[in-house]
Amino acid sequence: MNKNQGLHRIVIVGGGAGGLELATRLGRTLGRKKQADILLIDARMTHIWKPLLHEVAAGSLNSYSDELNYLAQASWNHFRFQPGTMNGLNRKEKTITLASTTDTSNTPLLPERTIEYDTLVIAVGSHTNDFNTPGAQENCLFLDSREQAERIHQHLISRSMKITEQEDADTTTNIAIIGAGATGVELAAELHHAAQLMSRYGLKSDVGNTRITLLEGGNRVLPALPERISKGVQLQLDRIGIHTMTGTLVSQINKDNLETRDGKNIETDVTIWAAGIKGPQFLQNLDGLETNKINQLLVHPTLQTTQDDNIFSLGDCASCTITQKNGTSFTVPPRAQAAHQQASLLTKNIKRRLQQQELLSFEYRDHGSLISLSSHSAVGNLMGNLTGSVMLEGWLARMFYLSLYRLHQIALYGFWRTGMLMVKDLLERSTTPKLKLH
Ligand SMILES: Cc1cc2nc3c(=O)[nH]c(=O)nc-3n(C[C@H](O)[C@H](O)[C@H](O)COP(=O)(O)OP(=O)(O)OC[C@H]3O[C@@H](n4cnc5c(N)ncnc54)[C@H](O)[C@@H]3O)c2cc1C
Structure with a gap:
């Protein structure tokens, strides 16, 4: 009751x-x-x-x-x-x-x-908007919920296990990520880092065996963010070897490949749709x-x-x-x-x-955008009333990026419990593998 x-x-x-x-x-x-x-x-x-x-x-x-x-x-x-x-x-x-x-x-x-x-x-x-692209629902993995994120992880672990057991050392995993907005870019960098870590634990998924391609319909990565951030991120992606294809619209997704509107055919083992929302x-x-x-x-x-x-x-x-x-x-x-x-x-x-008082109007304060490139770095800008837009990169940007989640935790748990959770996370990181291996 x-x-x-x-x-x-x-x-x-x-x-x-x-x-x-x-x-x-x-x-x-x-x-x-x-x-x-x-x-x-x-x-x-x-x-x-x-x-x-x-x-x-x-x-x-x-x-x-x-x-x-x-x-x-x-x-x-x-x-x-x-x-x-x-x-x-x-x-x-x-x-x-x-x-x-x-x-x-x-x-x-x-x-x-x-x-x-x-x-x-x-x-x-x-959730993700696949714009009714033929084959997307049947052949893509999405990133809208924990279950879907875990499905991607399971898929990658299973594939690594399989190729680790194969004699042919040249087997490559082709991962295509559709959409180079914040989600697509961060996912690409995180998967690249995961590939590095997997090899540390004896799985054959070294960076050399994993080819990640980011496909974007706009003419640059992160088309919704300022061009300066986009350029900074593009440089980092190039540096770590993530292949980007901008100005590329995907027209059909099949089980083992995808087709682009300008007639290209890209071989894929895993296709992840990370473009658009609805x-x-x-x-x-x-x-x-x-x-x-x-x-x-x-x-x-x-x-x-x-x-x-x-x-x-x-x-x-x-x-x-x-x-x-x-x-x-x-x-x-x-x-x-x-x-x-x-x-x-x-x-x-x-x-x-x-209290029957007049309601207030929402005023959006853009505090800037930070893009995490996994442990590699982070790139973005912070907006302040006095400072205007400040471009950040590297370790400092990564610290600000991590603080976004801590702010969400503070709203839910308060300061003290968030502090304790941070200590717990530190301890966990030093006692568990850096990658979930199951
Ligand atoms: C991979 C990824 C990375 C992102 N990175 C960033 C970032 O770095 N910075 C940033 O600012 N934003 C980021 N975003 C966007 C951000 O997550 C969303 O803008 C934010 O979560 C929206 O909050 P919300 O409360 O509207 O919805 P959500 O956080 O999506 O919550 C919606 C809730 O509604 C529930 N629900 C849905 N349908 C029903 C129903 N019919 N009945 C009952 N419950 C229902 C769901 O279970 C869920 O709990 C990212 C998004 C993704 C997917």
Whole structure:
């Protein structure tokens, strides 16, 4: 039974970079003081910060040691958690529907359920957009969830095991990564590093045996980031021997090769799709809420959906256009730092809503972009009010990159526990293999 009956019901669907921070902040304030009933719903039982997925795919991070259990987080932070996958909305009745669930052996676990809300926040994130490229679904691996990242890792380990046992020392693993945005570039560098490490542990997957090709439709790597960063990253990729093909659109993906629009045929053993994002399909027909072409919900700068003031949305599944003082406008990019900032604003706005105060508008502060090139380096820029844009490279950039995850941890666990987790990570690193080998 819900002990918070009679309180304002805040339902947050999606416990990712944005939704989980929001539930935690609201729980610590409104939930703790019994001023609202906060319910977080997620399709999974545990959270892992998505920007870590390329490290899980390469095996340089054991996802189990970095995941957070929603039930535990809820009990520590005065909110409730229910597992479930949202698939419907009734705005008149103010209810959402969760699909029935089964356990891992496909035995029915929970029936279809209806959940009532007074304020609803949709924070269900995004997944990769394959732009309906023929063969992509059948022949590509994706990097949207821990399971998918682990599938990539398993695939690479199995292949290394297989070629280690073969007599022919020249067997090469051809890895094609489609999309040289931040995800594709970071994954390429991480896989390159993993190949180096595998050979240390006796597997035949040395850099010489692994050919990584990054394919990008735009005319440079990292087309969405400033050209200076793109140039810096391209230099590093060239240095470590990652082959890049820019201005190349993939037209068909087959089991052992891929075809490009300009007629090239590239041999592949593993193809990973890392280009583009779109919101989950169910958002497209959600009781009249407005969406754009990539299924993102259109929201006002207050983060309220354009058709319903009781429903908010944040993070990758929301499209928020901001008009600046100089009259120009831009759409908030789908990034962890945007989801983090929106969670902070929504914490304030939901409290203001309960006190019938006017809501605040979201102002996106771009703190810069850092691209991790595994242990090789990191490249990027930091933006500050006083300093403007400062270009960083190497060790210092890598330290700033690592601090992004620590900031997410601080939002979830607070300073002291994050400090203890850092010590635990240091100890773990000195006592376990540098690569997950199973
Ligand atoms: C490999 C990779 C690397 C990245 N690197 C960076 C980086 O370096 N810097 C950066 O700023 N950004 C990075 N990003 C982007 C960043 O991860 C996202 O912008 C951010 O996670 C978005 O947060 P979110 O809360 O909107 O969604 P998510 O973090 O994706 O969370 C969505 C949550 O909703 C749940 N969910 C989905 N559908 C349903 C449903 N129907 N019902 C219930 N629950 C549901 C999911 O289980 C998930 O927990 C990266 C992304 C990837 C994939």
